[in-house]
Amino acid sequence: MNKLTTAQNAISVIQDGMTIGIGGWGPRRKPMALIRELLRSPVKDLTVVSYGGADVGMLCAAGKVKKLVFAFTSLDFIPLEPWFRKARQNGEVDVFEIDEGMMLHGLRAAAWGVPFIPTAVGLGTDVVRHNPDLKIIDSPYDDKEWVAMPALKLDVSLIHTTTADTRGVCQIKSPDHYMDDWFARAAKHTIVSCDELIDTSVLHQGDESRFVFWDRAATQAVVHIPGGAHPSSSAPLYGFDVEHFKRYAQSAADDDFAGYLAAFAIDKDEPSYQDAVGGLSAIQQLPMPVY
């Protein structure tokens, strides 16, 4: 089955009011080209589930988020994501704020087809006070109470990987695949953008198949976009773009998201965007962060 398509085609499955999951973590391996395609679409009222960075910030800035399911939203070196912060402080988005691990439980529950997973996480905190829909239940096996973390059922997931073949076998060569495997499984429809399109025979060499973290049945569409994670990183190919993120943060300080979109031709198309940020070669030369 050939799942290769364009970003525009892939994104067209997303409808108003859907719940979308976004892979990656903070400023790392985010499917930003797919996010930019979403910014160009008329879609609105999304519920977004993400270990978020600028993906969440940009969708908030564009007014596309009705509800955000989150544990944090951060660009790491800029700890507080500026457009997310603005949206929250203006009371513009509904939120379901949960612990990072609760989000993993919710994705697993959705992937496994169970309504919830019991956990102690959240007990005694404002997570259970601020989310009245989050149920606390008794255990049939002990005398403690437990949080019933509901399944986070996703209509669509957006994920960026290092490579993929046209059948949707995806490799992640970054040191961490984060929760991307669970985002892929929790969604009815998973769209993957990849830096490199590979022939299936590459997977048969050496230990290449060890970099595949879910089977192809969990991937429905493949989009080949070299540099498609920019301005987030796609280790080991390129680091995140510190200067670009600063410019993006400045747009929040200036309250001018339209200016940011125009300055980098995001309102136009992806090739124009890549030209505006210095071209693919500039993206591929961005250094890896050192921790």
Added chain:
Amino acid sequence: MQQHEYAKDFTLAELMICAASEVFANDGEVLATGIGVLPRLAASLSMKTTNLDLMMTDSEAWLLSEPNPVSGRKAGDAQANETWMGFSRIFDNVWSGQRHALVGPSQVDRFGQANISALGGSYEKPKVQMLGVRGFPGNSISHANSFFVPSHNKRAFIDGECDVVSSIGFNPSRLPKGYKLSDIDIRRAITDLCVMDWGGKNFQPRVVSLHPGVSFDEVQDNTGFELVMSENCQVTAHPTLQQLEIIARLDPANIRARQLKDNPPGIRA
């Protein structure tokens, strides 16, 4: 050089690193997570001195047999990976309880509850949105936690409860069914003035050591809730020459000097 000879000249940052490293000394084989430069140096120092069994990551995806220096490294430098430890596996570790996190919350209250989520306003429309609760709820119900607070004042140690209670503490009114307060494992708070714990009567917060030149009254005046002084409250131990040497090796570019405003000396004038 006498390895255990106390140093006469050291910075407040170095004093805090050494005091914070003590929180891991009796932990045995657990994952130590220090968030930020000084907490990470504290965990690394403990792994090199008081607790050789400690585990640490590279703050990215690998568990290390030797802690990475916090400065002077280049991308791609060799490091002592012993196993993959990506974020999903971190949660496996967290929920097994084999971890001690040293974290830097924005607010801590008298119950040892902490906040990194948001400040002021309403929950629907906070005055200042911060990170979100991150992993605080799971950390605090699952394993040991200590706090690193570089500016000890009434905005950090607040009167009343945290604006957003991100981690569970010794608060009877929030205690989940089936739990005892003693199930909660909030260990210590290391600040620029003192070291505190919640070891007083009914988990009351108390000062267990005062940094050189700091009085109990000064700590109390900068704390939004009532403190008691531990019976054997002492002056926080000065770093030893050996500790300072190890810290220097772990931070060759001396970024620890940039973590506290004006890099004050460890012994107050």
